Amino acid sequence: MPAFFRSRAGRQWLSLMALGAAIWVVGALLELGDRLAGFVQEFDDYGADKLVLALAVAGTMSFIYSVLRITDLRKEMELRAKAEAKADWTATHDHLTKLPNRYAFERAVFLQKRAKIDEYSDEWERNVTIFCVDLDGFKKVNDLIGHNGGDALLVEVSKRICAIGSADSVYRFGGDEFLIVATGLSEQLEERLSRLLIQAVTRPVYINGFAVEVGASVGYDRWQQGEPLEDTAHRADLAMYEAKSRGPNNYLAFETPMRDKVAMRASLEAKLRVAIKKKAIRPFYQPLIDLKTGEVCGFEALARWTDDDGVSIPPPVFIGIAEETGLITVLFEDLLARACRDALAWDDHITLSFNVSPVQMEDRLLTARIFKALTLNGLPAQRLEIEITENALIQDPASAAAILDELHDAGVQIALDDFGTGYSSLAQLARYRFDKIKIDKSFIATYRDDERQEKIVLAMLALGVSLNIKTTAEGIEEPRQLNHLLHLGCDIGQGYLFGKAMPAEETRIFLQSRSKRLVAG
Ligand code: C2E
Numbered sequence: 001m002p003a004f005f006r007s008r009a010g011r012q013w014l015s016l017m018a019l020g021a022a023i024w025v026v027g028a029l030l031e032l033g034d035r036l037a038g039f040v041q042e043f044d045d046y047g048a049d050k051l052v053l054a055l056a057v058a059g060t061m062s063f064i065y066s067v068l069r070i071t072d073l074r075k076e077m078e079l080r081a082k083a084e085a086k087a088d089w090t091a092t093h094d095h096l097t098k099l100p101n102r103y104a105f106e107r108a109v110f111l112q113k114r115a116k117i118d119e120y121s122d123e124w125e126r127n128v129t130i131f132c133v134d135l136d137g138f139k140k141v142n143d144l145i146g147h148n149g150g151d152a153l154l155v156e157v158s159k160r161i162c163a164i165g166s167a168d169s170v171y172r173f174g175g176d177e178f179l180i181v182a183t184g185l186s187e188q189l190e191e192r193l194s195r196l197l198i199q200a201v202t203r204p205v206y207i208n209g210f211a212v213e214v215g216a217s218v219g220y221d222r223w224q225q226g227e228p229l230e231d232t233a234h235r236a237d238l239a240m241y242e243a244k245s246r247g248p249n250n251y252l253a254f255e256t257p258m259r260d261k262v263a264m265r266a267s268l269e270a271k272l273r274v275a276i277k278k279k280a281i282r283p284f285y286q287p288l289i290d291l292k293t294g295e296v297c298g299f300e301a302l303a304r305w306t307d308d309d310g311v312s313i314p315p316p317v318f319i320g321i322a323e324e325t326g327l328i329t330v331l332f333e334d335l336l337a338r339a340c341r342d343a344l345a346w347d348d349h350i351t352l353s354f355n356v357s358p359v360q361m362e363d364r365l366l367t368a369r370i371f372k373a374l375t376l377n378g379l380p381a382q383r384l385e386i387e388i389t390e391n392a393l394i395q396d397p398a399s400a401a402a403i404l405d406e407l408h409d410a411g412v413q414i415a416l417d418d419f420g421t422g423y424s425s426l427a428q429l430a431r432y433r434f435d436k437i438k439i440d441k442s443f444i445a446t447y448r449d450d451e452r453q454e455k456i457v458l459a460m461l462a463l464g465v466s467l468n469i470k471t472t473a474e475g476i477e478e479p480r481q482l483n484h485l486l487h488l489g490c491d492i493g494q495g496y497l498f499g500k501a502m503p504a505e506e507t508r509i510f511l512q513s514r515s516k517r518l519v520a521g
């Protein structure tokens with residue numbers, strides 16, 4: 001049955017036609033036409049013919065009026081339908097790349113696809129794989145060439161992805177994340193498509209004369225019959241995060257342990273919140289030794305957390321979660337305040353080194369927080385040294401420079417931590433005023449056995465001398481490493497050879513035993 005007859009208007013039209021036909025039949029049977037003619041003749045003197053004519057004219061005019069109104073109404077309905085379709089498109093598509101968005105995936109398109117998949121009779125066609133693609137280093141592109149440049153890159157990347165998958169199966173899921181729904185792929189083809197996606201994304205994109213490059217992490221999984229496709233997409237997402245954690249331009253198929261890892265991460269996050277609230281995370285202190293005199297010249301505060309089950313969680317793990325969840329600020333304020341108080345027990349020439357995470361450089365109140373901790377706990381600014389890594393400088397170099405200048409002006413010293421492992425260039429480093437460079441422990445651990453590493457360490461030490469900046473070698477574990485670094489003129493040493501990070505109470509004993517050793521020669 002045509003759609004019109006199923007609509008309310010169609011049903012009304014049919015009913016009226018039926019009623020009209022019935023009246024006409026009854027009228028014909030009762031010879032109403034002849035009677036009307038007789039009636040008009042009989043009452044002709046009273047103007048019955050004029051009355052019938054007037055009724056006929058009024059009927060015709062009403063009919064024409066109805067047709068005009070119906071035409072208007074139809075036009076209005078068409079306009080409304082167009083506006084609705086436009087609003088629907090806007091809600092289900094990404095304006096920049098014109099790709100369907102997450103909402104489209106969750107709503108109509110996905111449900112339709114599901115219905116289609118369920119209808120597929122061919123086992124081969126039921127092979128639905130969802131790929132999740134996330135760009136690596138996109139934020140850096142935004143920082144380097146601005147948001148317009150970042151937008152241009154996203155448009156180009158989306159075109160390249162569409163050129164591989166079929167266009168209606170590519171979705172833009174938020175910032176730099178894309179989702180592709182593909183059917184009929186074997187395991188080998190899934191891997192091949194992942195590689196193709198990475199190749200397509202990583203080819204340089206030319207924007208305003210610059211060749212810009214980003215990486216891509218890809219995760220994928222296959223749809224299990226009967227499950228909502230959202231579940232498949234979620235697993236592809238987990239696989240993508242796992243691939244990303246292994247470095248840029250990796251791809252991985254989903255495996256069950258990935259889900260366990262995410263569950264563990266969620267439980268750790270919950271525990272971390274409680275631990276921070278209960279102040280269960282404490283600063284420990286690792287000595288920094290002046291290699292020329294052998295004296296302790298400072299302590300680096302390192303966060304330590306042993307959970308209720310007695311398991312100690314490594315700082316890179318919980319600091320990473322604190323950074324991602326924004327808990328780092330509360331943790332930082334608490335640890336810095338405690339460390340300032342602990343440092344008061346040491347001699348005045350012994351400095352307190354404190355790590356600042358790269359994400360904290362985005363905190364406009366960072367310097368205010370540091371000054372507050374110093375003032376409230378009575379530690380002179382000259383006794384504090386802030387350790388930052390190269391990565392903290394690249395996101396917003398101008399604001400990083402402003403933070404470092406403000407700290408410097410107040411007398412706080414700045415050390416460049418893990419030097420040699422970050423992304424910054426030497427030219428960029430020259431923009432900042434550092435008091436110290438800390439050569440990363442990875443160079444110290446292997447440099448005696450690796451000629452190239454040794455040359456890099458030498459170059460770093462030479463850089464320190466020429467810039468008139470002190471150098472610290474991290475991770476000194478063996479006397480032969482120490483002797484060699486002494487020979488090369490390194491200023492400060494840190495490592496298990498001198499001592500691991502210890503609780504505040506033990507630092508006093510450590511200082512005493514160290515000075516006794518020095519006196520004994
Ligand atoms: P980092 O600032 O470079 O700290 C030095 C790391 O090297 C510490 O690891 C220390 O225990 C380790 N280390 C020192 N000497 C040796 C050695 O001789 N051999 C070896 N193998 N390792 C040595 P830890 O305590 O696990 O901290 C790791 C990183 O976590 C730190 O690296 C720092 O980036 C971060 N971190 C620790 N505490 C804090 C904190 O309170 N705030 C922030 N933002 N980051 C922190």
Ligand code: MG
Pocket residue numbers: 300355387417
């Ligand atoms: Mg450090």
Ligand code: MG
Pocket residue numbers: 417418438440441474
């Ligand atoms: Mg370090």
